[in-house]
Amino acid sequence: MILSENDLAALGITLRLAVVTTLILLLIGTPLAWWLARSRWRFKFMIEAIVALPLVLPPTVLGFYLLVALGPHGPVGGLMEALGGRPLAFTFTGLVIGSVFYSLPFVVQPLQSAFSAIGRRPLEVAATLRASPLDRFFTVAVPLAGPGFLTAAVLGFAHTLGEFGVVLMIGGNIPGVTQVLSIAIYDHVEALEYTQAHWLSAVLLLFSFSMLMVVYALNRRFSVVQP
Amino acid sequence: MSIDARFRIRRGEFSLDVALSFPERGVTALFGPSGCGKTTLLRAIAGLERCDGGFLKVGGEVWQEEDFFLPPHKRPLGYVFQEPSLFSHLTVRANLQYGRKRLREGERKVSLERAVELLGVGALLDRRPHQLSGGEQQRVAIARALAVSPSLLLLDEPLAALDLKRKHEILPYLESLHRELRIPVLYVSHSRDEVARLADHLVLLEAGRVQATGRVSELFSRLDLPLARGPDTESVIETVIAGHDDRFELTFLDFPGGRFTVPRDHRPTGVPVRLQVKANDVSITLEHQEKTSILNIFPAVVDELADEGGSRVTVRLLVGGVPILSRVTRKSATELGLRPGTAVYAQVKGVAVLS
Incomplete structure (x- = not known):
């Protein structure tokens, strides 16, 4: 076996993190994207800017703030402790929270543009055919935005796979608990274990490449992210 | 029963300010030039355009008033948009069933088969919109709106996006809707030909205001309205088939002013038929011409003249109380001494049988 037990654990954590993060992001990203696509609120641009922030912000900055917030002396971590829980920094849950912030624009933006592309007409048609707002959303908007959902899921997933800075800041590097692939690779390089670094990198490269191929093949009109 | 609507809507430069009432049967056309507010009015009736302080009552049921607004999906109406707007992710069958599935059992008055048959879309059911x-597509959209058994069918220029050939493909279906279903229809159009063919009642809109309302046959012959202006002025005359002549292949159509003779029509005696007579096809004589090839000659009285300048005048004639427009040269009008009250003969050179 070329991959060590630690490497396999890192692979497992990485995949679990990406799956959980993508699911959570689809759950909260869908209503957010729907609102962004439909709302005429004049200060909408501020929310759009906040959503897009992780695109430009160095991951270490995002990670730092999250660490402060989630740590035992931060507002969230403090609250968790007061409620008898443990602070979230250096836990898998902490990683999930960090990843959700980090990958947010990669899920929200494709969904938002997919919802915008539908236009108002199909929803008005559905309204005249007795469909309530929620009914219209699930039977018209969601199916018509199908390719957008695929794009959002794959991008969110792939982006979470390659996470480094945020994870390092709030998850640390605990093998078997919070050590993800990209950090394992970094460790191998630090230790001059190039063979292992090669194998792990190849796994990530292949994974990302094949996922993007699937997206492009299924969705020709695909545009990655519009800032 | 009638449909009463009162709306005041402001959208930037444009404002719609209307109060109107039209019968809850037959086809009512909202007619006017582009940008006059026809579509906005229709959308307001459907509840797609929200305005404060509006009022809408359909068949004794209030859909909107001061502090009440029935959302569009709770209004028992069918809406056909200018573009077909079929759901691209569904088959034709699923499109037709979309609204139907959402009705309560007792609300399904028009069967799906009936809607499919009326619009001739039976062969398309398993196809995709594209x-x-x-x-x-537009026929499917109309069938889809019908399949929800609406109490009011709203059609927003359903033929506007189609070329002439397709228009003529759909018009017969719309005419049969008109004849065979008892659903009141509100039909937005800027085509006088469509209005002449399909509508019973007319609402003329101009710059967001109601200019006139009334029966089609009445408004088409009113010289003070823009309908009677322009090069293709015409009259619409309601008649009933009185009989046929097999020897010469002719059909007789009775109206209060007399009897029209037209080429053989396939429909039986007693069927109402609408005629379209172009003002340019009606000439005026003071004496009854005996030896002439023209079959349709009626005694008439000049009711009103409209001089639009130029060489021609439009004359409104009353034939047994039924208005028929004639367009003659000003020279002829002067030489014949035409003025309101003059007794004349109207010679109708050509008629078009509409429905």
């Missing part, structure tokens, strides 16, 4: 021509 596999249909524009005309086919």
